[in-house]
Amino acid sequence: KLASKEFKTTPSTVTVGGVEIGGNRIAVMAGPCAVESEAQLFEAARVVKNAGAAVLRGGAYKPRTSPFSFQGLEKIGLGFLAGARKEFDMPIISEVVDPRDVENLAETVDIIQIGARNMQNYALLTEVGKQKRPVLLKRGLSSTIDEWLTAADYLLAGGNNQVILCERGIRTFETSTRFSLDISSIPVIKRFSHLPIVVDPSHAAGHYALVPAIAKAAVAAGADGLLIEVHPNPKEALVDGLQSLTPSDFSRLIGELRLVASAV
Numbered sequence: 001k002l003a004s005k006e007f008k009t010t011p012s013t014v015t016v017g018g019v020e021i022g023g024n025r026i027a028v029m030a031g032p033c034a035v036e037s038e039a040q041l042f043e044a045a046r047v048v049k050n051a052g053a054a055v056l057r058g059g060a061y062k063p064r065t066s067p068f069s070f071q072g073l074e075k076i077g078l079g080f081l082a083g084a085r086k087e088f089d090m091p092i093i094s095e096v097v098d099p100r101d102v103e104n105l106a107e108t109v110d111i112i113q114i115g116a117r118n119m120q121n122y123a124l125l126t127e128v129g130k131q132k133r134p135v136l137l138k139r140g141l142s143s144t145i146d147e148w149l150t151a152a153d154y155l156l157a158g159g160n161n162q163v164i165l166c167e168r169g170i171r172t173f174e175t176s177t178r179f180s181l182d183i184s185s186i187p188v189i190k191r192f193s194h195l196p197i198v199v200d201p202s203h204a205a206g207h208y209a210l211v212p213a214i215a216k217a218a219v220a221a222g223a224d225g226l227l228i229e230v231h232p233n234p235k236e237a238l239v240d241g242l243q244s245l246t247p248s249d250f251s252r253l254i255g256e257l258r259l260v261a262s263a264v
């Protein structure tokens, strides 16, 4: 496997807009689940940047469980992301769900996100593998670590070697959290792969009250970064409001993370 330590023994790092992921520092990527308006995105960007986030997240294409839920602002949302990138001088990460949108996303964003539901979408992986743009590959909801690394091989085999893995929780019998964060995946990935790994505590938790503890545990376990949902006003969020941190909760969490690891 190209993603394995047997293939490459030294850790790989991915650099985006001066931010190194997989190096000595812990990269925090934060922002709203979905881009809802220019005002909402810019306000989110301002607060996450002030708190110390290195990368701005925001979904323009939203893969929703129901076809009747808000599907994202699509191209208009990408335009707002490009604006925020310039205004706040922050690299941006956004998800792609359709192979036909890959080239356009690769031109606009600094990191292309492949969502959990698309981890084994081989047409999408193949298309993203052709790009010279960093990619964050989320672990599938019901995927083993081996399947995850095999999916990463599609990207690496295509020539895209700027791959970041993201643990975001898996399906178990437990229902008190949205997904069960597999904390063990961090040391397992560090043991068997050269790729950097970040953790998304928001989708694992499903509730804002659980996010800080999971985020701190991930950093303590050796994660190279975090992907956290933050909304200027979570109660009004169109998507994932319950798991989104308020600006003040996010700021407090960054302070706490610095007690766990000085390099946040």
Ligand code: PEP
Pocket (backbone or CB within 6 Å): 033, 059, 063, 114, 115, 116, 117, 138, 168, 200, 203
């Ligand atoms: C997201 O990051 O908003 C998202 C849809 O995540 P996941 O693919 O992990 O469910």
Ligand code: MN
Pocket (backbone or CB within 6 Å): 033, 034, 203, 229, 239, 240
């Ligand atoms: Mn979300």
